[in-house]
Amino acid sequence: MVAARNLRRTFGSGDRQVHAVDDVSFDIPRGQLCAVVGRSGAGKTSLLNLLGGLDRPDGGSLSIDGRPVFGEGLRPTRRELTALRRDTVGFVFQNFSLLPILSAAENVGVPLRVRRTLAGEREQRVSLLLKLVGLGEQRAQRPGELSGGQQQRVAIARSLANTPRLLIADEPTGQLDSQTGRDVMELLHAVVVSENVTAVVATHDQAMIELADRVLTISDGRLVEDR
Numbered sequence: 224m225v226a227a228r229n230l231r232r233t234f235g236s237g238d239r240q241v242h243a244v245d246d247v248s249f250d251i252p253r254g255q256l257c258a259v260v261g262r263s264g265a266g267k268t269s270l271l272n273l274l275g276g277l278d279r280p281d282g283g284s285l286s287i288d289g290r291p292v293f294g295e296g297l298r299p300t301r302r303e304l305t306a307l308r309r310d311t312v313g314f315v316f317q318n319f320s321l322l323p324i325l326s327a328a329e330n331v332g333v334p335l336r337v338r339r340t341l342a343g344e345r346e347q348r349v350s351l352l353l354k355l356v357g358l359g360e361q362r363a364q365r366p367g368e369l370s371g372g373q374q375q376r377v378a379i380a381r382s383l384a385n386t387p388r389l390l391i392a393d394e395p396t397g398q399l400d401s402q403t404g405r406d407v408m409e410l411l412h413a414v415v416v417s418e419n420v421t422a423v424v425a426t427h428d429q430a431m432i433e434l435a436d437r438v439l440t441i442s443d444g445r446l447v448e449d450r
């Protein structure tokens with residue numbers, strides 16, 4: 224599902240050069256929940272940004288779902304990267320990134336509006352997703368009226384709206400207390416199974432690491448352990 228070969232991302236130049244992603248290669252099969260771990264500054268976010276098409280590598284190649292995205296002689300346009308994110312990838316961030324003036328249901332529906340999904344179909348999918356994350360009753364509430372854990376559940380529902388094949392989650396439980404974080408992790412694990420999506424999750428969370436099928440450890444931009 225994800226094939227990364229010798230991926231590199233370097234920031235800055237001269238003495239201040241940082242190899243945030245340094246010659247990283249791996250394959251992630253479909254349906255796998257893969258945790259990416261490592262110290263602060265190790266390069267987890269930089270790697271996830273490449274996998275999700277939010278940033279471009281300086282070297283190496285990447286294929287998602289059998290489609291070459293980056294590689295020798297392959298420079299996707301901004302429009303092509305936008306299409307990749309819209310059609311293939313779902314994102315969950317530490318800070319939830321919900322729109323405060325929209326209800327839970329409207330937030331989940333945003334990716335479907337972007338894709339111009341018909342209203343009836345959109346409503347159906349939004350209801351299904353809110354039920355999936357256990358928030359069928361909260362559909363009309365705005366993010367400010369929901370707890371942190373509930374907000375992250377809305378964000379997970381939104382990330383699944385466009386039936387992504389790849390789910391990228393960057394520290395999804397970073398702002399949650401440990402029990403709520405565990406619930407959100409279990410939910411993520413359950414949706415990976417039920418929606419047959421492949422997930423790559425940057426985390427410091429021991430509970431998530433235990434739930435993961437695979438753990439990639441990054442240190443100074445390098446992949447130092449794969450188990």
Ligand SMILES: Nc1ncnc2c1ncn2[C@@H]1O[C@H](COP(=O)(O)OP(=O)(O)OP(=O)(O)O)[C@@H](O)[C@H]1O
Pocket residue numbers: 234235241242243261262263264265266267268269270
């Ligand atoms: N846009 C940027 N410009 C310059 N340097 C950057 C940029 N983004 C990341 N870096 C550097 O790349 C390295 C890896 O950062 P990254 O955010 O990927 O680490 P991380 O493992 O996700 O850390 P954390 O757990 O704290 O989020 C760090 O040294 C960081 O300072």
